[in-house]
Amino acid sequence: MGINKWEQVVAYNPSGKVTVSLFDANHRLLWIDSGRWGEGAHFPSRCEFYLPFEQLGIIAGQNMRVYAEASQANSFQHCDRIPDEGDIQISPIPALGKTMFYILWAVILTAGIVLIKKSCYKDVPSV
DSSP: OOOOEEEEEEEEETTTTEEEEEEEEEEEEEHHHHHHBBBBTTTTBBBBOOOOOOHHHHOOOOEEEEEEEEOOHHHHOOOEEEEESSOOOOOOGGOHHHHHHHHHHHHHHHHHHHHHHHHHHHHHHOO
């Protein structure tokens, strides 16, 4: 089981406004931002938010272990949690090393060349 170093609070207003607050383990506010990142009146149950890695002391490519809990407004009683137990490990591509980056780059480049060649030669009549 990991140690919770931070607590992130995301407040979502169905109008589409989202406020993200980051607190340390002693409940001191470290960072806050807000914007219209929600879906608004059409899909009031979805929103997006961000939290810069530098606020968490995480460098690019570092593994992270996260979970999410939902609660009603102004309540600290959690009504849902993802996942139900434990946490989710997120491993960005740089965590896999430079070799994986080069392999991925080569695959994407090769696929692009093949698609371009196919589109260039598809209208050429055969002899």
